[in-house]
Amino acid sequence: MLDIREKSDVIVIGAGHAGCEAALACSRLGLSTVVFTMSADNIAFMPCNPHIGGSSKGHLVREIDALGGEMGKVIDKTFLQSKMLNTSKGPAVHSLRCQADKMEYSKAMRRVLEEQDNLTIKQAEVSEILFEDIEDETLRREGYKRRIIGVKIFSGIIYEAKAVILCTGTYLKSRCLTGEAITYSGPNGLLPSNYLSESLIKAGIELRRFKTGTPARMDGRSIDYSKMSEQFGDTPVIPFSFDTDPKDVQKPQVSCWLTYTNEKTHEIIRQNIDRSPIYAGIIEGVGPRYCPSIEDKVVKFPDHERHQVFVEPEGTYTNEMYIDGMSSSLPEDVQLAMYRTVPGLENCKIVKNAYAIEYDCLCPGQLHPTLEIKDIRGLFSAGQFNGSSGYEEAAAQGLYAGINASMQILGKDYIYIDRSEGYIGVLVDDLVTKENFEPYRMMTSRAEYRLLLRQDNADIRLRKKGYEVGLISEEKYKKLLLKEEQIQMEVDRLKKTVVGANARIQSFMEKNGSSPLKTATSLAELICRPEFNYENIKEIDPDREELPFDVTEQVEITIRYEGYIDRQQRQVEQFKKLESKLIPADIDYDDVSSLRLEARQKLEKFRPVNIGQASRIGGVNPADISVLIIYLDSLRRGQSDEN
Amino acid sequence: MGSVLNNFKDDTICAIATAMSDAGIGIIRVSGKEALQICDGIYVSGKKEHTLLSHDPNTIRFGYICDEDGDNRKIIDEVMISYMKAPHSYTKEDVIEINSHGGMLVMNEILSLLIKKGCRLAEPGEFTKRAFLNGRIDLTKAEAVMDIIGAQNKFALESSRSQLQGSISKEVKAIRKELLYNMAFIESALDDPENYDLTGFPEKLSGVINTVSFKLRKLVSTADEGKIRKEGIKTVIIGKPNAGKSSLLNALYGSERAIVTDIAGTTRDVIEETIRIDDIVLNLVDTAGIRDTDNVIEKIGVDKAKDKIEEADLCLYILDSTSDIDDEDKAIAGLCSNKKTIVILNKNDLTGSIKITKDILPMLFSEREDDNIPVITASLLNGEGIDELKKSIADIFFNGDIAPRQEIYITNLRHKTLLEGSIQSLELVLRGIEDGVSEDFYMVDLTNAYTLLGEIIGEEVGDDLVEEIFSKFCMGK
Known part of the structure; x- marks a missing residue:
């Protein structure tokens, strides 16, 4: 040893x-x-x-x-x-x-x-x-x-x-x-x-x-891109990280390519479906419905005449291309025949076969x-x-x-x-x-x-x-606080700043295809009109200070979608009430009389930490939750009585 | 989820506290923070200048429950109203008890009014539950409370079972299925925008929602079935002189199994007589007019007749099949063009001289939107045709069932509230589409409509949507 x-x-x-x-x-x-x-x-x-x-x-x-x-x-x-x-x-x-x-x-x-x-x-x-x-x-x-x-x-x-x-x-x-x-x-x-x-x-x-599962990787030289439609990236590029400077991500981009399967592809799959390890019962694992293999798509959606196939680069270090949308666990010979029915892949050479993994x-x-x-x-x-x-x-x-x-x-x-x-x-x-x-x-x-x-x-x-x-530095956090403050101040300012129904404003409204103002209106209300946004009302908002895009973006969303956002906020308040009712870690569900057997078993299995989580467990219904709440309450009262 | 959240609501709830029968006196109980304000909104004191807000706790006062619609004030009932101030009440919240004259019609109308003003219909056992949660009931009684609440499971099970057999639930399920499909389509497109395109979809969805809303409105009216069952169908008999109105009346009396009260003591004078044929209750309007002159139109004037017809649930339109249709017939037909109507072609025993047959009706009712008017050929003098009439009424009001289904009225009111809520949400979806709001926003309202409908049949949303997305749409690359 x-x-x-x-x-x-x-x-x-x-x-x-x-x-x-x-x-x-x-x-x-x-x-x-x-x-x-x-x-x-x-x-x-x-x-x-x-x-x-x-x-x-x-x-x-x-x-x-x-x-x-x-x-x-x-x-x-x-x-x-x-x-x-x-x-x-x-x-x-x-x-x-x-x-x-x-x-x-x-x-x-x-x-x-x-x-x-x-x-x-x-x-x-x-x-x-x-x-x-x-x-x-x-x-x-x-x-x-x-x-x-x-x-x-x-x-x-x-x-x-x-x-x-x-x-x-x-x-x-x-x-x-x-x-x-x-x-x-x-x-x-x-x-x-x-x-x-x-x-x-x-x-x-x-x-x-x-x-x-995963699809095949192909030799890029064997693909005829002229039969596919080119998919470009966005300009300008928006970075993922809040800490990345947008200037650093503006660079030439590589294209992807779109093509489709067809009836011939599907025919080959159908003829060979018994050789698929999943349909032959060799695979015991459960696969995701979200990323179905191409054979799954063909079997489950027989009325679809075609399925999208995106051809995407694996990197700059290789000419291998990833055939997105056609993952498969069919045998190699079937794979080759199937891929070669797809426009642009007629002469394709497979570097790595598609496979399923358990x-x-x-x-x-x-x-x-x-x-x-x-x-x-x-x-x-x-x-x-x-x-x-x-x-x-x-x-x-x-x-x-x-x-x-x-x-x-x-x-x-x-x-x-x-x-x-x-x-x-x-x-x-x-x-x-x-x-x-x-x-x-x-x-x-x-x-x-x-x-x-x-x-x-x-x-x-x-x-x-x-x-x-402790993963975000003081400096970054302060930057965020400043951003939040700027957003709030700008939203308040736009709500308070009112433009009158005078000739200059009316002509601005007309120019932008919006109906004339009947009374004095706040800039915030204007932003809510579909014809307007934060940017294009600049002309009638001379007092505006220059703000970074990530601030003005939040300002616009906050104002424009206020009604919907408020409604969700109210739903969240209800939700939070349930989340704040904690269930003691040592609860014995056998002590909770009136719980149905199924609910008792499920609660015992998942041992939720709060009532909200309990209510989301399948097989626990609203009446069970009522029972649980009352039990917890009686427990609480019992304890306070003892004290 | 909605009903789970009810556990934590401190909103104001109401329910009929006495037995669900036409007793002499009934009590409606209201509990919650806004009990006083809400009740004050529908209460007018016997003494002027007195409002509920100035009502001393633990006293009882006389007054009226009124439905005020703009300047229109409709008195619903004379009541005694008592106020128990928190925490000295059963629930330890502010509680108002309205002692009404009873009668399901009146009680339910008061209940509806309270809901309109912001109360929520209490769940079974909710007053007791609040009493417990607020510490009114001590621990020794807690077990009993648990049993009551525990019984909800059984209650929920049973009511969902009976709903399963009901036509409302069948329809609600079909509607939910349709909404779910469209929701799943939107979600698929949001999740996989390169594969599913929403161009032109909002217009299509508007169409779907209009159809669905129409169906829901119809359902709301069938949710009234329970009410009509219990309280009767307001019926007006119309027709020209000598068409046979009094014969109909007599024939109805002849087949009557029991005469119910003549509803004295209510504040409404519209309904004059009530006849029950098996399980169908007809509240006949203006029978006096018929008896006196055999001509309602003539006696009360066309305008008044119009009002009576407007208030009625059902028009029984009697035609003398031995005389030709004239302008007066058309005028009468026009009066009931928006009402549920059954045409009775009387005197069909005079076979030789029949001049009107069923074929003539489309011409007579050219103004009607639905041309589906039941026609009964009858010989009222001989009492023939009444059975068929009964069947027609059942078809119109009770989906063909003469015997009532085992439904609790309170459930219906809950259904109705939920149905109306879902109609409102769907209207918000339509408004969103009109305003050009994007799909992910009006999905909030669409989901809400779907959830409310789910509460009717006791189904939570759960993972329906995700399941539907995967089963109907081919997702993922």
Whole structure:
């Protein structure tokens, strides 16, 4: 037996998008941190699509940035193309998406980790988690049974730590499938992690099997782009990070290409569907409905005559192109035939086959809203291991778990973001409260207060929390306070500044195709008219001071959408009342008479921290909630009577 | 979610506190911060210059409940009203009790008025629950309260079961399905804008919403079914002299199984006699007119007749099938062009001299929007045609069921409130579309309409939307 013991505060298992954010957060908060990776040359690797952001995911990146995470800054340095989606729609659904240079992204993130104080990168396979029983009564009342003490790596060396964060992504007992060909590997031929699962199961953690997939990568020279339509980036480019100077991201961009499948493609898929490992029953894992394979699309939507296919660069270091929209686990021969029916891909050469990947992951109902495993103190988990999908979802959880692990060690208050404060809050709450039966992807429709959760105000929503935990500097926080003040003053000024119905104003109204004023009107009211915005009323607003764009943007949104925003605000107030009713950690649901059996079981399983969370658990109905509230109230009264 | 949030509401609630029957006296209880203000808004004291706000706690006063609509004041009932000031009341909140003359019609009208003024209809057991939460009931009684609230599960189960069989719930489900599809389409387009395009969609959605709103309004009127069941159908009999109005009246009396009260003591003089045929109650308007002259129109004048018809739920229009249609017939038909109408072609026993058949009706009712008028051929003198009339009335008012379904009136009022709320939300969607607001904004109102409708059938929103997106739209690259 090797007798080397290393000590640190935090161990992060995995250096993907979750692991990187977790490790950076902990080390930046002053804790000595070791991050384990199966391959130090593949840190922050993007095994699937080559983009960061997109609808609702772009929001997550902005929130990560607001809290002091790294993803936004790295993509700002390494993007190939940038696009703001949904600009024709309301500001709440505007979403930034960048094509990434995969290699550059990975290298840049690796460099950030390498330059970070308190952080050590270690290439090794963690094979075991180590824990001990908890005797402490207070902790036991909080629901803890064991405490994490460290991990053991494959060589037998033990690393001790106060907290461990599981960020194993798709690597646990993973296997890749291309038709009948099965490889027992992680994504892109990387090593899988084959031992940790058993150790987790031994620790009483419930695992399950999920699946996801990726399309083929093709030799760029074999693609005929003249048959596809070119997709350009935006000019000017808007950066992801609130700290990136917009001037630094204006650069030549690389195009993507759009083409479509057709009936011939679908015919080939239908003829060979029995050779798909999923339809043949070889795959046991559950796949995401959001990222369906092309065979799923063809089977589930038989009336669709075609499906979009985006051809996107993997990076500047290679001519490989990513065939977005056609992930598959069909055998190689079927893949080639199928891809070659697509206009522009008739002579394509596949560098890397499409494949499906299966892996072990956690049933996240076992997690606290802090992303700590409920009964093992100090064991946190984040990312795809928690049953989510996507780089951004992973990074958000990594940051969240990293902060909370640090707060626990430092003896400070946990960070908590609720559903009305951020997409991260929605993501974490959905994961720990709802029973997801497929890899979970963020969507704007999951955020019930999304008019408030915009990508443009992520800093206003969350920077303060980032500052409080210690990831946002005093200087940056003061900058935000100044911005908030400027917004408020300008909104007030526009509401108070009134223009009369005089000839000059009327002619201005006429010139802009707006109906004449009947009485004196405030500038704020004018901005609410569809013909006007903050910019184009400048002419009749001579006292205006020059303000930065991020201020005037907030001013305009605040004024224009006031009615809708107020209504959401009222919904949030109702929501907050439920969230503030806490449920004691040691509640015994068997003591709560009148609860229905199903509700009792579900409450026992999820052990929600507050009434709001309890009300979102499937199978717990409003009457059960009433019962619970009354029980809690009687408990409270009972205690105060005793006192 | 909506009903969960009710647990924390400190808004003002109201409910009928006495049994749901036509008793001599009924009590409506109002509890909450605004109980006094809200009740004051519908109360006029017996003494002038006295308002509820100057009402001493724990006293009872005489006055009137009035529905004021602009300058129009309609007295609904004479009442005794008592005020118990917080915390010296059952719920430890301000409580007002309105002692009315009872009768479901009056009580429900007062209840509706309170809701209009800002009260919320109390959930079952809510007064007791508030009493407990506010510390009025001690711990030893808490168990009993728990049982009451616990029973809600059963109640919810049962009522949702009975709703499942009801036509309202079927319709609500269909409407929700349609809304959900459109919501999912919007969400798909917001989530995957490169794949789903919303160009031209708002116009299409407007069309859908108009249709849906129309259906909901119709539902609101069927939610009134319970009311009509209990309180009867205000019916006016019209027709030219000698067409057979008094024969109809007599035939109705002949088939009557029980005469209900003549509703003396109410402040309204419109309804004069009530006849119950099996489970259908007809409140006949102006029967006196018919008895005296056999000619309502002649006796009370066309204007007055118009008013009577305006107030009625149903017009029974009797034509003498042996005489030709003339201008007077057309004028009468015109009067009831906006009303539910049943045409009775009388004297069909005189087979040789029949001059009017069903075919003539489209010409007679050319002004009507719906041409779906039931026509009954009858020989009223012989009492023939009454069964068919009964069936027609049931078709019009009760979806064909003569026997009432097991529905609680209070549920209906809750339904109605929710239906009206969802109609309002849909109107906000339409306004948003007109104002050119983008989809993600009016989704708020669309979702609200969907949620309210869900509360009617006891379904929470949950993950419906995400499920629908995935099942109907091909998402993701």
